[in-house]
Amino acid sequence: MDVQLFTDDDLQDLFSQLDAVEELPEEKDPEMEASQRRYKEIIRKHKEA
Secondary structure, eight states: OOOOSSOHHHHHHHHHHHHHHHTSOOOOOHHHHHHHHHHHHHHHHHHHO
16 A cells, blocks of 8 residues: 655645745844854863763
8 A cells, every 4th residue: 555645746845945945044043052052062061071
């Protein structure tokens, strides 16, 4: 029994939407940047231990 969840047209639409999202300029989120810095610092300290 072959069940197809997505048609080729569904996937083409999805890829088109993904391409459109990737073209958007990346917005700077100060909270996300601070979280990323803390994460990197934790990883660095763990590696040094």
